Amino acid sequence: MWRRKQLVVIIIITAFAMLGIAAITIENEPFKEGVYIEPSEQQSGDIKKGFDYLVNGDYLKSGLNYNYYVLLNGKDKRNHLNRTGKAANVAYNFNLIKTRNSNNLVVPNCLQCHGQEFDGKLVIGLGNTFLDFSKPFKKNDVKGKIARHIMQLVSPSQYQSSRVLIRSFSTIAPYLQTETQGINAADRLAILLVAHRNPETLQWSDKALLEIPEEVIPTDVPAWWLLKKKNAMFYNGFGRGDFGKFLMLSNLLTVSDSSEAAETFTHFKDVLSYLKSVEPPKYPRSIDNTLATRGKAVFNNNCSKCHGTYGDKVTYPNLLIPEHIIRTDSLLFKANYQNPQFIEWFNKSWYANGNYPARLQPFNGYIAPPLDGIWITAPYLHNGSVPTLEALLNSKERPRYWQRDFKQPEYDYENIGWKYEIKDKDNSRKIYNTDKPGYRNIGHTFGDRLNKEDRKAVIEYLKTL
Numbered sequence: 481m482w483r484r485k486q487l488v489v490i491i492i493i494t495a496f497a498m499l500g501i502a503a504i505t506i507e508n509e510p511f512k513e514g515v516y517i518e519p520s521e522q523q524s525g526d527i528k529k530g531f532d533y534l535v536n537g538d539y540l541k542s543g544l545n546y547n548y549y550v551l552l553n554g555k556d557k558r559n560h561l562n563r564t565g566k567a568a569n570v571a572y573n574f575n576l577i578k579t580r581n582s583n584n585l586v587v588p589n590c591l592q593c594h595g596q597e598f599d600g601k602l603v604i605g606l607g608n609t610f611l612d613f614s615k616p617f618k619k620n621d622v623k624g625k626i627a628r629h630i631m632q633l634v635s636p637s638q639y640q641s642s643r644v645l646i647r648s649f650s651t652i653a654p655y656l657q658t659e660t661q662g663i664n665a666a667d668r669l670a671i672l673l674v675a676h677r678n679p680e681t682l683q684w685s686d687k688a689l690l691e692i693p694e695e696v697i698p699t700d701v702p703a704w705w706l707l708k709k710k711n712a713m714f715y716n717g718f719g720r721g722d723f724g725k726f727l728m729l730s731n732l733l734t735v736s737d738s739s740e741a742a743e744t745f746t747h748f749k750d751v752l753s754y755l756k757s758v759e760p761p762k763y764p765r766s767i768d769n770t771l772a773t774r775g776k777a778v779f780n781n782n783c784s785k786c787h788g789t790y791g792d793k794v795t796y797p798n799l800l801i802p803e804h805i806i807r808t809d810s811l812l813f814k815a816n817y818q819n820p821q822f823i824e825w826f827n828k829s830w831y832a833n834g835n836y837p838a839r840l841q842p843f844n845g846y847i848a849p850p851l852d853g854i855w856i857t858a859p860y861l862h863n864g865s866v867p868t869l870e871a872l873l874n875s876k877e878r879p880r881y882w883q884r885d886f887k888q889p890e891y892d893y894e895n896i897g898w899k900y901e902i903k904d905k906d907n908s909r910k911i912y913n914t915d916k917p918g919y920r921n922i923g924h925t926f927g928d929r930l931n932k933e934d935r936k937a938v939i940e941y942l943k944t945l
Contacts, residue, residue, distance in 0.1 A: 514786065514799030515843065517711040520721050523749035523836060530754030533747045534590060535561050538577040542644035542734040543587030546576060560602035572602055583641050590730065593664065593701050598761070598856060598891075605758040606856060607701025609864065609898075610886055612661040614909040617653040644734045651676060651686070656696065659919060660912050661886060663698040663864045667815065671822055673732040679829035682738045690821045697812050697918050700864035702849070703857050708756040709788070709796040709850045715862040716813040717800050717847035718840045724748035725831045725838035727755070738830040745836075760853025763943040765893055775941030778934045782926070786848035790945050802845040808923030809863055816842035855943050858897035865914050865921035868897030869942060873927030873935045879903075883911045896939055 533539070544552075546566060555569035562568075566584060567576040573591040576584060596606040652672040658665050675690040677683065699715065713719030719726050728741070728748045735741050780789060788796035803810055816823060826832060826840045846862060860866040867884065871877040881903040890899040906913035914921040927935060 513805060514797070514801050514848070515845075517717055517720075517798045517800060517847070519711040519798075520723075522723055522752065525749035525751070525753040527750070527754045527757050529747075530750035530752070534751055534754060535563070535572070536567065536575055536577075537589075537747060538575070538587070539728060539731050539744050539747070540575075540587040540589075540645075540734045541577070541579075541585075541736075541740075542642060542646075543574075543577075543585040544642055545638045546570075546584035546586055548638065549574075549586040560597075579641055583638070585641055587645075587734075593666075594704055599764070603761055603856070605704030605755070605760075607664075607703060609662050609701065609859065610889070611664065612886075612909075613656060613658040613663070613665050614661050616657050644736075647684070648673070648733050655692070658696055658698055659909075659916055660698075661910050662859070662884070662912070663919075664701050665696050666699050666701075667812065668696045670729065671819070673729075674822060674825050674829075677732060679825050680738065682732070682735055682741055682830055690825060691819075693815070693819050695811070695815070695918065697815055698863045699812065700859060700862060703760065703853055704755045705758045705760045705852055706850045707752075709798075709852075710847070711798045712841075712847065715846050716816065716843050718816060718842050719838065720841050721832075721838035722836035723838075724752050724836065727751055729831075741830060742834075760945075761856060763855050767943050768940055771937050771940040772944050773941075775934075775937035775939070776944075778930065778938050779941050782930070783938070787851050790852070796850050797848070799848050800843050800845055801848050806846055806923055807925070808846065808861055809865070809918060809920040811918040812862060813842065813844060813846065816840075817844075851942060852945050854945060855896050860897070861921065861924060863919055865912065865919055866897075867900045867912075868892060868895040869939050870895035870935070871897075872924065873930065873938065875921075875925045875928055878914070878921045880914055881906055881911050883908070886910065896943070 550569060553571070556571045558572075559568045560572040563570070563576075570576050570586055573589060573595060574586050575589045577587055579585055591602075591604065593608050593611065594606070595602055595604050596608045596610065597603070598606065652669070655672060656665055656668060671692060675688040675692050676685050678685065678689070702715075707713075707723070711717075713723060713726050724745060725748075728744055728751075731741060731744050735744070776791070784795075785797065786799055786801065788794070803813070823840045823842060826838075831838050854869070858868060860869065860872045866872045866878055867882055868877075871879070879900070879902045882900045883903055884898040884900040891897075892899045903911050906915075913919060927938075930938065
């Protein structure tokens with residue numbers, strides 16, 4: 481049961497703090513139609529305290545007893561975070577916390593979705609694109625019910641420590657299935673969690689308080705290091721106001737009420753400061769500097785007015801690009817208008833009040849993100865539908881059905897992205913089918929007007945960011 485619970489928790493601790501990747505250039509300078517995002521005042525905190533709370537904190541207060549965790553998963557041998565004591569035996573994407581009755585609990589942390597191993601090393605802030613949300617979960621899980629009953633009989637105190645997480649899992653797990661592996665269901669998770677919470681007290685309701693739509697909309701998990709440049713959060717830039725309120729949203733999984741949320745919130749000014757300190761990893765192989773210099777000129781002439789400039793002169797325009805220009809799959813941003821009850825919930829909730837309020841402000845389009853570290857953030861577009869930078873800049877190369885190796889992945893350092901196979905049909909959950917709503921690889925065709933040599937030069941330049 482815990483392994484299934486772990487999977488769902490991985491799903492749940494998503495990128496509530498989503499950033500984004502969307503547009504490059506626009507013909508005839510329609511970037512002028514881009515909508516500037518005004519900055520919001522943000523709190524400042526302590527970077528070291530933020531990191532410590534991120535990887536050791538109790539922003540989730542329900543989980544699995546440490547001894548059960550070790551029994552089911554074994555002791556972690558890698559200790560990527562250099563933790564000490566029993567915490568050293570816990571995987572990087574879990575925290576070890578102490579409850580009020582001194583129980584050692586293992587709880588999931590933000591690195592479930594915002595950390596990924598690359599070439600054997602943990603890259604904190606890199607979106608995890610290897611999660612599998614495509615496995616179906618039964619609404620009436622008989623085995624799970626039996627396991628919970630046994631746990632109640634054998635270890636009632638341990639069950640009590642896990643009860644809240646189990647409750648959330650049992651309620652939302654059957655409604656989280658995506659069409660393919662490797663993408664995230666962040667918006668669906670937020671919808672399911674807030675639907676069962678009172679907006680003002682944040683107290684849980686076993687019965688959904690809002691109408692829940694059927695679709696599960698896929699997103700790619702963006703990189704944390706982009707946040708320092710952005711004036712708004714999420715792919716469509718609708719997260720305004722205090723970023724800390726958005727960063728702590730995973731707390732909805734186990735929070736008891738708004739008073740507990742308020743205590744948790746006091747730590748997120750530190751977490752935000754840490755996230756702003758995160759830098760992208762350097763490209764690990766050689767770069768053709770002559771070609772990259774040419775690529776920089778092409779980029780600055782064609783891409784920079786949406787995505788900013790890099791190097792000695794750093795700029796970022798913070799533009800929202802309308803649908804009729806970007807033309808990528810529109811299901812994600814349209815859902816905000818089709819389901820206004822969730823926007824209304826947030827904008828009257830505890831999160832939208834107090835000295836540091838946050839709010840949601842929908843837009844018909846997507847934000848053009850910074851491109852720092854873009855070489856390591858494949859697959860591309862907001863739904864992860866494009867496997868390589870080459871295909872991003874040459875839409876004719878985008879595969880209709882494609883599959884990458886999730887067990888023994890190989891990075892393509894020529895085309896920049898994950899190596900993949902083109903398939904002739906969709907007969908597996910591991911195959912990305914771009915015909916499906918929300919999964920389409922359309923739009924962002926601005927690179928098509930570049931010739932082959934210029935595209936190659938731009939890609940070489942992007943390796944330097």
